[in-house]
Amino acid sequence: MMRNIRWLIAALAAFALVAAACGSDDAETASAGGDADCETVDEVTLQLQWVAQSQFAGYYAAVDEGFYEGFCLDVEIIEGGVDIVPQQQLGSGAVDYAIAWVPKALVSREEGIDIVNVAQVFQRSGTLQVSFADAGITGPADLAGKKVGSWGFGNEFELLAGSRTSGVEPGDDYEIVQQNFDMLALINGEIDAAQAMIYNEYAQVLETENEETGELYQPEDLNIIDWNDVGTAMLQDAIWADSPRLADDEAYQDQTTRFVAASLQGWAWCRDNAQGCVDVVLNNGTTLGSSHQAWQLNEVNGLIWPSPGGAGVMDTDLWDQTVEVATSEEVLSAAPDDGSFTTEYAEAAIELLAERDVDVNGESWERVEVELLPGGE
Amino acid sequence: MRRALSVLGGIGTLIVLWEGYKAVGGLTGDQWPATPWGLPVPTDDLTMPHVIDIMRTLGRPVQRGRDEILAVFLFKAALSTFWKAALGFALGTVIGWSLAVLMLRSRLVERGLLPWINISQTVPLIALAPIVVTWGRTTFLSDSLSVALIATYLTFFPVAVNALRGLQSPRPADLELLRSYAATEREILMKLRLPASRPYLFPALKLAATLSVVGAIVGEISAGVRGGLGRAILEFASRYSTAPARLYAGVVGAALLGLAVFGLVSLVERSAGRGAGRSLAGEGT
Numbered sequence: 168m169m170r171n172i173r174w175l176i177a178a179l180a181a182f183a184l185v186a187a188a189c190g191s192d193d194a195e196t197a198s199a200g201g202d203a204d205c206e207t208v209d210e211v212t213l214q215l216q217w218v219a220q221s222q223f224a225g226y227y228a229a230v231d232e233g234f235y236e237g238f239c240l241d242v243e244i245i246e247g248g249v250d251i252v253p254q255q256q257l258g259s260g261a262v263d264y265a266i267a268w269v270p271k272a273l274v275s276r277e278e279g280i281d282i283v284n285v286a287q288v289f290q291r292s293g294t295l296q297v298s299f300a301d302a303g304i305t306g307p308a309d310l311a312g313k314k315v316g317s318w319g320f321g322n323e324f325e326l327l328a329g330s331r332t333s334g335v336e337p338g339d340d341y342e343i344v345q346q347n348f349d350m351l352a353l354i355n356g357e358i359d360a361a362q363a364m365i366y367n368e369y370a371q372v373l374e375t376e377n378e379e380t381g382e383l384y385q386p387e388d389l390n391i392i393d394w395n396d397v398g399t400a401m402l403q404d405a406i407w408a409d410s411p412r413l414a415d416d417e418a419y420q421d422q423t424t425r426f427v428a429a430s431l432q433g434w435a436w437c438r439d440n441a442q443g444c445v446d447v448v449l450n451n452g453t454t455l456g457s458s459h460q461a462w463q464l465n466e467v468n469g470l471i472w473p474s475p476g477g478a479g480v481m482d483t484d485l486w487d488q489t490v491e492v493a494t495s496e497e498v499l500s501a502a503p504d505d506g507s508f509t510t511e512y513a514e515a516a517i518e519l520l521a522e523r524d525v526d527v528n529g530e531s532w533e534r535v536e537v538e539l540l541p542g543g544e
Numbered sequence: 545m546r547r548a549l550s551v552l553g554g555i556g557t558l559i560v561l562w563e564g565y566k567a568v569g570g571l572t573g574d575q576w577p578a579t580p581w582g583l584p585v586p587t588d589d590l591t592m593p594h595v596i597d598i599m600r601t602l603g604r605p606v607q608r609g610r611d612e613i614l615a616v617f618l619f620k621a622a623l624s625t626f627w628k629a630a631l632g633f634a635l636g637t638v639i640g641w642s643l644a645v646l647m648l649r650s651r652l653v654e655r656g657l658l659p660w661i662n663i664s665q666t667v668p669l670i671a672l673a674p675i676v677v678t679w680g681r682t683t684f685l686s687d688s689l690s691v692a693l694i695a696t697y698l699t700f701f702p703v704a705v706n707a708l709r710g711l712q713s714p715r716p717a718d719l720e721l722l723r724s725y726a727a728t729e730r731e732i733l734m735k736l737r738l739p740a741s742r743p744y745l746f747p748a749l750k751l752a753a754t755l756s757v758v759g760a761i762v763g764e765i766s767a768g769v770r771g772g773l774g775r776a777i778l779e780f781a782s783r784y785s786t787a788p789a790r791l792y793a794g795v796v797g798a799a800l801l802g803l804a805v806f807g808l809v810s811l812v813e814r815s816a817g818r819g820a821g822r823s824l825a826g827e828g829t
Contacts, residue, residue, distance in 0.1 A: 218768050218779060245681075248768025249778065250674040261681035349785040351590070374786050449607060453617070454779045454790075457608045542786040544608045 205239035209422050214253040214262040218246045219452035221463035222366060222404070223266065224444050225288070229433030231447045237432075238425035238519075257282055257407055263419075264426060269402035269486075270493050271321055273503050281410040284508035286427045286479035286516070287486075288434065289470040292400035294325050296392040297353065297369055298360040305390050307397055308333040313359040316346030321498065322362065328492045329392070329399040350375070360392075366466035370459055374543040383541060401489040403470070406430065406479070410506060420512075428516035431478045435525050438468050438532050459543025465535055472529030479513035479527075559595050566592050593789040598796065601789040614790065618776065618797040625760050625772035626801060628688055632695020633756035633805070637749065639696065640703025645733070647704075648711045658708075665701050669759065672697060673766035687769045694766075695759030699752040706748030710741025746813040753805040761798055773798050 215223050226244055229235050235242040245262060247253060253265035254272045258280035267275075269284065276282060296315070298304040304313065307330045317323040327337050337343055344358050350372045353361035363369040369391070377384045394400040406427060412419045437444035445461045452460075476482060486508065493499040517527050568577060569587025576583060585591060602615040643661065647654035673694050680690035714736050722732050764774025773794065780791040 218775065245687075246768040246770065248674075248677075248764075248766050250670060250766040251677070251768060252674075256678060256681070259678050259682060261678050348782065351785045354785075371783075371786055452779070453610070453612075454606055454776060456783070540608075543783070 208236075208239050208241050209418075209425075211235075211240050211242045211264065211422065211426055212245055212262040213242055213426075214245045214247070214251070214256045214265040216247045216251075216253050216266055216268075216404075218248075219244075219448060220367075220455060221445065221448050221460045221467055224437045224448050224464050224467065225434030226266075226430055227433070227451050228436050228444050228447050229429045231450070232433065232436055234429040234432040234436070235426075238429040240422070240425055240429060242426070242429075254280055254282055254407055257409060260409070263409070264423075265407045266404050267407050269405055269489050270324065270498055272405070272407055273490075273493060273499055273507060274321070276503060276507060277499055277501075282407045283410045283413060283506060284405045284481070285408045285413075285423055285512040286406040286430070287402060287481045287508070287513070288406060288430070288479055289402065289404040289467075290474055290482055290485070291395050291470045292325065292403055293364045293366055293466065293470050294322070294394055294400070294403075295363045295365050295369055296326060296360045296394075297350070297363045297372065298390050299353070300388055300390050302359045302390070304360050304392065306333065307392060308335055310360065311335050311340045313341050314344050314357070315341050316344050316352055316358040316361040318348060318362050319345055324492055324496045324498055325394040325397075325399050325401055326362065327496055329394050329397040332397060332399060365391075365393075366463040366470075370462045370466075370539055370543065373462075373539045374456075374459065374541060376541060383539065398488065399492050400485070401492055402485055405508075408512075423512050424515045424519065427479055427512050428519040431513075431516055431527060432520060432523070432525050434471055434478060435520075435527065435529070437464060438472055438529050439526075441465065441468070441535060456540075456543030458538065458540040462537045462539055462543075465537050468532065469534055472532040474528055475530075477513065477517045477527050478529070479516060480510050481508050481513070562592065562595060566594070590785070590788050593792055597789045598792045601787075601793050614793055618773070618793065621771065621773045621776045622797050622801045625757065625764065625774065625798075626805070628691045628763070628772065629695050629753075629756040629760040629801075629805065631689075631692040632697075632759055633699050633753055635692065635696040636699025636701075636752055636756065637703050640700035640705075640748075640752070641707050643700070643704040644707035644711055647708050648733075648737070649729075654708070661701060661704055664697070669694065669698070669762050670766060673763050677763070677767040677769075687767055688771075690767065691760050691763035691769055691772075691774075694763035695756040698755040698759035702748040702751045702755065703745075706744045707741055710744030711737040713737075713744065714740045742816070746809070746816075749813075750806050750809045753809045754802045757798070757802045757805055773801065 213226060215226070217223075219227065223244070226242075230242055230244060245256075252275070253262075254267045254275040256262045257265035258275070264285075265282070266288075269287075272282060272284065296304070296310075298313075302313070303309060310330050315326070317326055323343070326343075330337055330341070335341060344352070346352055346358065346361055348368070350361055350363065350368050352358045354372065354375055361368070363372070369389075372384050372389065373386065375384055376382065377388065408423050409419075413423065441461070441464055445457065445464050448460050448464070449455060449457055471478060474480070490499070490502050494502055520527050565583075566587045569575075569583050571577075574583045574586050575581060589597070602618070603613055606612050606614045606617040643657065647657055676693050676697075677687060677690045679685075680687065680693070685693070711733070718736060719732065722736055727735070760772065761774040761777065763769065764772045765778045768778065769775060777791065777794040777798065780787070780794045784791050
């Protein structure tokens with residue numbers, strides 16, 4: 168017995184050692200290579216909202232194509248999970264920067280998490296309300312009398328405010344139904360209109376076989392309400408930084424400018440090298456469907472480009488609109504203070520990129536045709 | 545041999561039940577035969593893909609244009625999860641067992657500690673997981689270690705509770721006999737209590753082993769940690785509506801991993817069992 172217990176303990180200890188060794192991989196791979204002469208390389212962590220996908224392509228491209236390295240940064244991208252709230256990770260000091268939607272970050276800010284928007288990467292909202300063409304829902308007024316799906320949890324405000332602009336009162340004039348993060352309820356006919364991101368769930372419908380025709384659903388089969396057109400769109404993916412650190416840490420200030428610059432360079436690269444960029448994403452998320460990710464990148468590019476005021480620079484009209492919707496829908500109790508965003512770092516980053524001949528406006532960018540395959544494969 | 549056959553038989557029965565239920569639902573339009581009552585789970589291919597489709601998915605590339613098939617991918621993911629679970633299991637066993645010995649030494653400690661051990665398991669894992677991961681990131685822990693800690697949290701409980709019962713299980717007469725020989729508490733622990741706790745300890749270890757897999761997978765899903773089964777399941781779940789068989793394949797992978805760790809502990813139990821008689825007969829002193 169004794170011998171066996173000893174053996175058991177030894178085996179467990181061996182397990183523990185091996186597991187610990189597996190846990191602490193990521194050896195130091197920082198190198199001051201690339202086109203930069205770096206005296207020091209700063210280690211930086213970036214928290215995403217979700218796992219690797221084209222929504223975050225620019226950051227992955229900046230790692231894999233060496234843009235961060237070119238700005239003397241060694242960036243580790245930390246993916247999101249079900250329970251990870253990026254702005255809280257940032258506020259707790261677990262990461263250096265976080266990607267978050269503006270209204271959600273502002274709510275956290277109101278709750279006392281002191282963060283600041285340093286680059287508004289997505290200049291448009293990607294949220295749609297999607298319905299089948301035969302339901303005839305082409306604008307918010309048509310929602311009256313319908314069953315309308317929404318994800319809730321702070322994703323419903325563009326819809327609520329948008330329908331009110333047409334005098335259609337949520338709850339009274341149409342029914343809001345809690346919707347899962349997929350399009351099943353729409354396809355099964357349980358709801359008339361479903362919430363969808365143009366770069367994700369909308370494509371999922373187009374990757375599904377229409378049982379009547381035996382072909383995939385086509386864009387002609389669907390109607391969309393785009394909240395950018397209605398005027399209740401809220402700003403989404405932005406880079407957030409830690410306010411107190413930014414206020415008095417010069418190294419962090421300098422690092423932030425370089426981080427924003429390299430990130431925007433990554434996005435510019437993904438604009439000009441769509442296929443290469445999709446490959447970068449696929450290499451970082453090995454179970455993702457490649458046609459779906461190609462679609463996603465194309466649409467995400469459409470949310471960023473063109474950026475007339477320069478990529479990452481806040482469009483103050485859209486900021487005001489976001490705040491207006493958020494306060495009128497009582498998401499925020501008051502408009503946020505001036506410290507909630509700054510264009511200083513994005514503007515400095517654009518200057519750095521101009522030295523490197525990076526086009527930060529993308530005026531000539533055009534959407535390409537992406538063929539979706541069944542299941543997004 | 546007979547064991548292997550019975551396992552195969554069990555799997556076969558499950559497949560027959562699954563496909564049979566599906567076939568009945570397909571014939572009756574998702575209703576109990578000859579009744580107006582609906583079946584609890586709809587039987588369409590989206591909710592319940594055919595077993596053959598799940599198998600086919602396992603044999604197909606994990607991503608278009610890639611050589612690796614899903615089965616291989618899941619095996620690697622299971623291995624990654626296994627190490628996190630194993631570390632959690634090891635830590636949980638050590639902690640649980642230490643707590644049991646501590647509680648054995650003093651009734652006061654037992655009365656003070658046991659309620660807290662019970663309360664600890666009422667904290668939902670999904671609340672705990674992000675706390676552990678965030679805390680880990682602000683200190684020195686890698687995400688994998690944080691996930692192992694989450695697994696530890698689930699595993700120490702059955703070990704502590706059952707080990708305590710097992711260590712307390714010797715009859716008073718046996719204890720008194722050893723004490724009359726002037727045996728120290730340590731000797732009593734090693735020679736009497738420990739062997740006596742075996743029937744209590746191993747069921748707890750088997751439970752802890754499967755729980756450690758659950759803990760590791762939940763931790764991975766919660767924090768989005770790369771590489772393991774949890775992450776695979778998370779990704780497949782978000783694509784469920786267009787590829788349901790893949791999620792089922794991931795779930796099958798998790799079930800097989802659970803079975804494997806259960807089997808490992810059973811093996812250890814059997815080898816420990818073989819030595820037990822001998823050691824009681826005269827090893828030691």
